[in-house]
Amino acid sequence: MSQSIRLRVARYRPDKDTEPGWQEYDVPLREEWTVLDGLNHVKNEVDTTLSFRWSCRMGICGSCGMNVGGEPRLTCATFLSDYAPGPVDVAPLSNFPVVRDLVVDITDFMEKLPRVKPWLIRDEEQPVDEGEYLQSPEELDAYKQFSMCINCMLCYAACPVYGLEPEFIGPAAIALAERYDLDSRDHGTRQRLDVLIEQEGVYGCTFVGECTRVCPKHVDPAAAIQRYKLKAAQESVKMFLLPRALRR
Amino acid sequence: MSTEDLRYHPRVPVLWWTRKPSYFVFVMRELSSLFIAWLVLYLLLFVRAVGRGDAAYADFLAWATSPWLVVLNAVAFAFLVLHTITWFSLTPQAMVIDLGGRRVPPAVIIGAQYAALAVVSVLVYWLVTR
Ligand code: SF4
Numbered sequence A: 001m002s003q004s005i006r007l008r009v010a011r012y013r014p015d016k017d018t019e020p021g022w023q024e025y026d027v028p029l030r031e032e033w034t035v036l037d038g039l040n041h042v043k044n045e046v047d048t049t050l051s052f053r054w055s056c057r058m059g060i061c062g063s064c065g066m067n068v069g070g071e072p073r074l075t076c077a078t079f080l081s082d083y084a085p086g087p088v089d090v091a092p093l094s095n096f097p098v099v100r101d102l103v104v105d106i107t108d109f110m111e112k113l114p115r116v117k118p119w120l121i122r123d124e125e126q127p128v129d130e131g132e133y134l135q136s137p138e139e140l141d142a143y144k145q146f147s148m149c150i151n152c153m154l155c156y157a158a159c160p161v162y163g164l165e166p167e168f169i170g171p172a173a174i175a176l177a178e179r180y181d182l183d184s185r186d187h188g189t190r191q192r193l194d195v196l197i198e199q200e201g202v203y204g205c206t207f208v209g210e211c212t213r214v215c216p217k218h219v220d221p222a223a224a225i226q227r228y229k230l231k232a233a234q235e236s237v238k239m240f241l242l243p244r245a246l247r248r
Numbered sequence B: 001m002s003t004e005d006l007r008y009h010p011r012v013p014v015l016w017w018t019r020k021p022s023y024f025v026f027v028m029r030e031l032s033s034l035f036i037a038w039l040v041l042y043l044l045l046f047v048r049a050v051g052r053g054d055a056a057y058a059d060f061l062a063w064a065t066s067p068w069l070v071v072l073n074a075v076a077f078a079f080l081v082l083h084t085i086t087w088f089s090l091t092p093q094a095m096v097i098d099l100g101g102r103r104v105p106p107a108v109i110i111g112a113q114y115a116a117l118a119v120v121s122v123l124v125y126w127l128v129t130r
């Protein structure tokens, strides 16, 4: 096939540039090529200095997230043909510092994530010889949707609140908190609520809803956040009304 | 290792909310709260005028028909409609209602809110025109 499509790629070389600029590359337009395939073609055949991240090429690792045509997308799951005849803008995810070209620094999220304790918390650990913690299919269904998150950060790139207020703990972290709260084996609700009830927690969110729209795994972080707000509000009312002994 | 920060820190442009229709609708929904507050105030003024007797009520009506106020209230009403529609359509995401072990579909939750709105409106209409 002789057809090609033009990629307009954001470049930022920290040793040379003070701010990002654009560079254009023509890549073959093949029906089965994703944006990531186009970038790999550039890297292999045209310009070896271009930097970007990817790993699995199958929508699982979450490392190939970029802004394609102004929308946060997994580039390995976004087809070039959907943008024909082009050009296609490829830029780093919004709301994160850019390390180089299309590579962003997600340290902020890596620091925030453990704050919501995204692991099973038990009041009492049952001895190993008593076997595993069993769970019914219904109990699995209760949290399954929120467990599909691949930490791709598309939701953070889509969230204007996170862009304006970097302190906001953000959609994926809250969705993961909800994932463990809804797990029948977990007893950590109280501890997570203490973190998320803070100003930078769920109340930072003003329900733009873009996080859910861009999420490639249908996690629906917006729903998780709103449910958490309800939980937090109930908790505040209880704290206010009930004597200490009756709380929880 | 150098301590100089070489990362590029993007800034959110002032007009970020004009970039996508969904952002725009969101900002308008936030803005609608101001108009809702105004309509509540207007209603309170109205109730107060009614409570103060015929003269005050006549004054209120005269004030309420001034062109600028009619325009303001028309705009406020448009925002009220936007607020209601967007608010109703967001609720199913925030509320998970289980009935008989099955999740109530979003359309039913949204429909129930419009039904409730209709019932309350009819009730208020009946109270006022009775
Ligand atoms: S919630 Fe969705 S968009 Fe956000 S990090 Fe997880 S998978 Fe990605």
Ligand code: FES
Pocket: A054, A055, A056, A057, A058, A059, A060, A061, A062, A063, A064, A065, A074, A075, A076, A077
């Ligand atoms: S390369 Fe792993 S999600 Fe795209």
